[in-house]
Amino acid sequence: MPASDARPDASRVAVCCDGVSCEAAERARQLADQLALPLTHADDDTVDALLTVTDERVELRAPSLDVGPVSCDFVSGPFGYRRRGHLRGELLIKAVGYRGEPLRVIDATAGLGRDAVMLALAGCTVTAVERHPVIAALLADGLRRACDHDDDTRAALRDRLVIVQHDARDYLASLDDASRPDVIYLDPMFPHRSKSALVKKEMRVCRVVTGDDPDADDLLRVALTVARRRVTVKSAAHAPSLAGPTPTVTHRGKAVRYDVYAITG
Numbered sequence: 001m002p003a004s005d006a007r008p009d010a011s012r013v014a015v016c017c018d019g020v021s022c023e024a025a026e027r028a029r030q031l032a033d034q035l036a037l038p039l040t041h042a043d044d045d046t047v048d049a050l051l052t053v054t055d056e057r058v059e060l061r062a063p064s065l066d067v068g069p070v071s072c073d074f075v076s077g078p079f080g081y082r083r084r085g086h087l088r089g090e091l092l093i094k095a096v097g098y099r100g101e102p103l104r105v106i107d108a109t110a111g112l113g114r115d116a117v118m119l120a121l122a123g124c125t126v127t128a129v130e131r132h133p134v135i136a137a138l139l140a141d142g143l144r145r146a147c148d149h150d151d152d153t154r155a156a157l158r159d160r161l162v163i164v165q166h167d168a169r170d171y172l173a174s175l176d177d178a179s180r181p182d183v184i185y186l187d188p189m190f191p192h193r194s195k196s197a198l199v200k201k202e203m204r205v206c207r208v209v210t211g212d213d214p215d216a217d218d219l220l221r222v223a224l225t226v227a228r229r230r231v232t233v234k235s236a237a238h239a240p241s242l243a244g245p246t247p248t249v250t251h252r253g254k255a256v257r258y259d260v261y262a263i264t265g
Ligand SMILES: C[S@@+](CC[C@H](N)C(=O)[O-])C[C@H]1O[C@@H](n2cnc3c(N)ncnc32)[C@H](O)[C@@H]1O
Pocket: 108, 109, 110, 111, 112, 113, 114, 115, 116, 129, 130, 131, 132, 135, 166, 167, 168, 169, 187, 188, 189, 190, 206, 210, 213, 219
């Protein structure tokens, strides 16, 4: 999908380099080219968001927000901590129904990839679909760095996680019967989000480029026709369910909820 198809149409996004290496400068030029976005300087506060290439990573900055940059980090911070723990005990893993057997999952709202990576590290085979090219670029950078980090992570993610940049409704509708996944996982950008400070910051910055996902009901409708076993939808604990059938079962955490729609027949 070209960058010009991204929503919301009104948000102005540019690419910049905020590093000293030639590699960072070259990478910024490549990204600007690839995403058909203007190349600007790191102090540009006339844009809504800056996809920034540093010497270490690719970050998203929103000059108008009072929060720091967002990037994908799958090896340290809270994610690294959780990753070392017992992933099978995570509510997400239960909500997709993973019990150690081969399970093909399409994460149709990949975002910054935390859920997709957790599913892959737990043992699921995951296709992570993200429609916004800027968010997909952050995700690809995070995945590249995680794979560079250690052999185990590389082995797990290389074989079990694929990123697709596309609108998931079209992507799902294009799958032939043999490619239909066991589970489709959705985590659309709701206006009501978890109160966790980290999620709040990340989602605020991402939302500058993606906006909300008002077509999430339609994505659920398509997902229910494609998944073989279940569709799992994550939301804030007290947010309303997506429009459609009543969930078969609901898993509740402190801040989040997973509505599970079992596929019958
Ligand atoms: C709340 S974020 C997902 C966060 C993600 N679960 C994580 O762990 O980082 C929602 C993302 O879904 C993407 N999205 C929403 N609808 C989509 C669709 N129909 N196809 C592909 N991506 C979609 C948005 O662009 C946004 O990046």
